Amino acid sequence: MRTHFKIPHTFTIVLSIIVACAALTWIVPGGEFDRQTVNVDGHERSVVVEDSYHRVDSQPQTWQIFTSFFKGFERTAPIIVFILMIGGAFWIMNETDAINRGIHLFLARMQRMQQRPFFRRIGVDNLLIIAIMLMFSAFGSIFGMSEETIAFIVIFVPLAISMGYDSIVGVLMCYVAAHIGFAGAMLNPFTIGIAQGLSGLPTFSGLGYRFFCWILLTVTAIVFTLLYAHWVKRNPTKSIMYELDQYWRDKAATAEAELKSVKSGIGTWIVYALVSAVLLYCAISMPRTSITVGTGSRDIILFPFIAGGFILLGLLAARQSAHHFILTLLLLTIVVLVTGVLGYDWYVMEIAGLFFAMGIAAGFAFDMRLDRIVRLFLDGCKDILVAALVVGLAGGIIVILEDGKVIDTMLYAISQGMGDAGRIGATASMYVVQNLLNLIIPSGSAKAALTIPMMAEWSDLMGVSRQLTVLAFQFGDGFTNMITPTSGVLIGVLGVARVPYAKWFKFIWKFLLALIVLGFLLLLPPLFMPFAGF
Numbered sequence: 001m002r003t004h005f006k007i008p009h010t011f012t013i014v015l016s017i018i019v020a021c022a023a024l025t026w027i028v029p030g031g032e033f034d035r036q037t038v039n040v041d042g043h044e045r046s047v048v049v050e051d052s053y054h055r056v057d058s059q060p061q062t063w064q065i066f067t068s069f070f071k072g073f074e075r076t077a078p079i080i081v082f083i084l085m086i087g088g089a090f091w092i093m094n095e096t097d098a099i100n101r102g103i104h105l106f107l108a109r110m111q112r113m114q115q116r117p118f119f120r121r122i123g124v125d126n127l128l129i130i131a132i133m134l135m136f137s138a139f140g141s142i143f144g145m146s147e148e149t150i151a152f153i154v155i156f157v158p159l160a161i162s163m164g165y166d167s168i169v170g171v172l173m174c175y176v177a178a179h180i181g182f183a184g185a186m187l188n189p190f191t192i193g194i195a196q197g198l199s200g201l202p203t204f205s206g207l208g209y210r211f212f213c214w215i216l217l218t219v220t221a222i223v224f225t226l227l228y229a230h231w232v233k234r235n236p237t238k239s240i241m242y243e244l245d246q247y248w249r250d251k252a253a254t255a256e257a258e259l260k261s262v263k264s265g266i267g268t269w270i271v272y273a274l275v276s277a278v279l280l281y282c283a284i285s286m287p288r289t290s291i292t293v294g295t296g297s298r299d300i301i302l303f304p305f306i307a308g309g310f311i312l313l314g315l316l317a318a319r320q321s322a323h324h325f326i327l328t329l330l331l332l333t334i335v336v337l338v339t340g341v342l343g344y345d346w347y348v349m350e351i352a353g354l355f356f357a358m359g360i361a362a363g364f365a366f367d368m369r370l371d372r373i374v375r376l377f378l379d380g381c382k383d384i385l386v387a388a389l390v391v392g393l394a395g396g397i398i399v400i401l402e403d404g405k406v407i408d409t410m411l412y413a414i415s416q417g418m419g420d421a422g423r424i425g426a427t428a429s430m431y432v433v434q435n436l437l438n439l440i441i442p443s444g445s446a447k448a449a450l451t452i453p454m455m456a457e458w459s460d461l462m463g464v465s466r467q468l469t470v471l472a473f474q475f476g477d478g479f480t481n482m483i484t485p486t487s488g489v490l491i492g493v494l495g496v497a498r499v500p501y502a503k504w505f506k507f508i509w510k511f512l513l514a515l516i517v518l519g520f521l522l523l524l525p526p527l528f529m530p531f532a533g534f
Contacts (some may be wrong), residue, residue: 010501014393022061025404030058037529053412055221061404072395078348079488080388084381085352089359090154091380092203093100096366098326104163123312133177137218140181144188149175153496161248165229166239167497172225175493180221181391184214191444199466206467206533272314279307289343326362333358385496391488442487444477467534475519
């Protein structure tokens with residue numbers, strides 16, 4: 001009797017990887033590099049000392065497999081808490097049906113636009129996908145958007161489902177677009193800024209060729225998404241997520257059946273007054289915001305415009321319905337998020353707090369009592385708990401490799417294996433190494449500190465420009481982030497989108513391979529042609 005292969009749970013896959021890594025610690029000899037602290041653009045970084053690799057006693061991992069889960073939670077605690085707070089906040093907002101109503105009204109407007117000959121030929125859906133992906137790719141390229149995409153998945157996956165696509169299209173529009181921008185980054189301080197600083201290059205130099213790379217990579221991702229979205233819409237049952245997406249379809253159907261416009265109550269107006277007061281305070285106390293993009297920083301009048309915009313739009317929205325007002329709160333949250341990241345160095349803690357406040361404000365604006373808001377928040381945390389647990393478990397992979405003293409040995413072996421390969425071979429070797437290392441070290445800044453000091457010196461010996469070395473690091477760091485199970489962001493995104501890791505791997509690996517090949521081809525022109533900064 002023939003049995004069908006059942007895709008393992010993500011927990012099973014990650015735990016299997018941890019066991020395999022523990023087995024490696026019994027085979028791979030222990031070793032370490034010496035490290036020193038250097039200052040890069042005002043930030044201290046621990047970097048590898050050249051030719052400092054030495055053997056140390058092996059630390060084979062046995063029962064540590066079980067404690068790695070605990071240590072993984074400690075290591076990824078910020079992302080885990082971020083996921084839980086985002087899940088709870090959006091559960092409150094979803095209870096108001098504001099997002100579902102907004103999607104319903106948006107799709108109705110799109111259908112009216114579709115009746116016009118111009119939009120009918122081009123396709124409103126296509127324009128929307130292109131606009132969203134361009135925006136998120138730009139965010140990834142300019143300020144390194146990554147963890148922030150987790151918060152947007154709960155918006156774009158339901159939108160994709162409502163448009164007749166699947167949850168994977170929602171992930172492509174948001175998460176993949178941001179990471180394509182991350183890979184083809186022009187001004188990302190977390191990768192290019194650190195890597196160029198460690199290489200002794202002018203910060204964000206070589207911008208012209210990087211801009212060309214970003215355009216080409218972004219267009220490639222958009223074309224791939226449009227083709228896949230069109231294929232899914234023609235026959236939704238062929239999607240590998242068709243059965244699992246029933247969860248999102250049921251939510252959309254239930255929301256549409258119960259969709260009613262709720263008039264603004266006293267809670268709506270109280271929230272409007274409080275938020276307006278806070279924004280007015282910000283506008284008065286910090287009227288100018290120093291926005292930093294790349295090496296440039298410019299003071300602009302921002303919060304007065306944000307406050308004025310919300311006071312006007314919030315008033316108009318509150319007069320229409322509580323749903324419209326809550327959607328205005330969501331828009332305000334996104335605007336403040338971008339402002340905080342670019343102007344005030346916000347990270348996951350501040351962003352999580354922002355969305356937490358948004359969820360509470362949405363609940364009160366819908367005339368909910370505090371006890372109900374708290375219960376809804378906890379329900380949201382329960383609903384997203386599996387995703388948070390997987391992130392913690394995935395963090396255990398790195399713990400096992402580090403505690404087993406094998407990461408530096410593997411890095412040393414790879415660097416020695418590159419040998420005298422010629423300029424093209426040297427470039428290809430660095431690129432392959434960065435892609436492989438990203439599978440176990442998904443942090444771009446950590447990997448830059450680990451590899452760039454050595455590779456910059458090695459590239460000098462091979463006659464390869466240090467700028468090209470940074471570009472090879474940049475591509476290698478960005479592409480495989482979209483498939484490595486050690487990435488807490490990827491696991492968090494898939495958990496929120498309810499896409500099993502095995503299904504994601506099955507879907508994305510061919511596209512990822514094409515991106516890796518394209519990345520290598522983009523590394524070749526600077527070897528033979530002069531480009532500014534290269």
